Amino acid sequence: MDYNTILHSTSGSSLNDSTPYRRLIGKLLYLTNTRPNISFVVGHLNQFVSSPTDLHYKAAVRILQYLKHSPTLDLLFSPQSTTIIKGFSDSNWGACLDTRKSVIGWCFYLSSSLVSWKSKKQTTVSKSSTEAKYKALSMASCEAQ
Template identity: 40%
Template sequence: MTAELRALEANSTWTLEPLPPGKKPIGCKWVFKTKLQADGSIERYKARLVVLAVAATKNWIIHQLDVNNAFLHGDLDEEVYMTPPPGFHSSQADHSLFTLTTSTSIVLVLVYVDDILVAGNDLSQIEIFKRILSTHFKTKDLGSLKYFLGLEVARSSTGIFLNQRKYALDILSDSGQLGARTALFPMEQHLKLTAQDGDLLPDPGLYRRLVGRLIYLTITRPDIVYAVNTLSQFMHAPQVPHMTAAIRVLRYIKGCPGQGIFFPSSNSTHVSAYTDFDWASCPTTRRSTTGYFIQLGTSPLSWRTKKQSTVSRSSAEAEYRAMAVTTCELTWLK
């Protein structure tokens, strides 16, 4: 608690003042949380994949930083302006990404609230950045990237491997499925779930929490994207068959909890995409489903399954809509 207060005071977050007449102070309390390492050991008390794919291909250095405390505020009535960090330019495609490019070096800084990734080809430039940042904020240098936002990172001379094994096992444990029989695939091929499939679940919160966690697991698991997309369409009123289908996804995950994605170091930066559609696949709305998978060389980069926004009156129309969505994603990535 003392460390948190010292960090707040060092950043001049607030000043201690007598309560003005007619004002009511809001209460507060301490919230304690244990942050764990990938192996379950205690780290201390208290995601974008594109950068990693490029870093693996270019054999860049990747370090990780953590700000001791971060501040999330509600809506502001005032306009607030802030200059970007000196020398760094914010990406127009992703405003949490900052780049510093010289004739001989490049440094990328990716900020996710209070977690920071620093990648580049020049270790001295990375160390200079970390040193300057530490003079303005209380930061903790976590060294080479190993565990980031629930993603386990393993690096060797052949590339970078990402997985969410601990996160997947936590989902299985919390759902009581650690001892369940495994399934070879996440969803029956011709399964058509609807909003009128059966009895409502007595506690819909269990289903919503489970599907929400599965959505986060799709960061490194393209193989469950279609199944999770289907399950997420029934969050408002989940029924027994929907939960049965969700349990099957868990049984599939149990068979391969450590499965993830691999970014090889011997790779090209050529971007390629695959897209397909399922015409009028939704039995309720008759809207088609778009799916795409994009690679940087042989590194998986971006994947998605999403119901199309309108009803396509022919399979050709659905196909063009799928290609249009994929083209938009390609343009953004480029």
């Protein structure tokens, strides 16, 4: 996703026919099972399925261009014998411009293989970045258990 473009529900002009956008987002959602590196941006664009704009469609096409130029970046399960579990979590305080809710994410590795990941908008508005990070860590620890 282009870091200079900030997408929200009113950015851009409305599409005449939203069917191609919805089909594209559906296909990209299915693809996130093997390409977790696009799960955040696809989830972000999925928020605008009810009323997409031309900027949302351009961002979705940009994902397709990224996928075309990086065909080998997918999940890799290596045959290592050590079983070390590593986990990471983070949050982006007030990331959603429409609701001011924070976006959290985590991922867990078994040896060097990614086995669990998630990126989602929090259900409540956090009053500080510390509170948002605490909620992300709490949800990640539940996933780890």
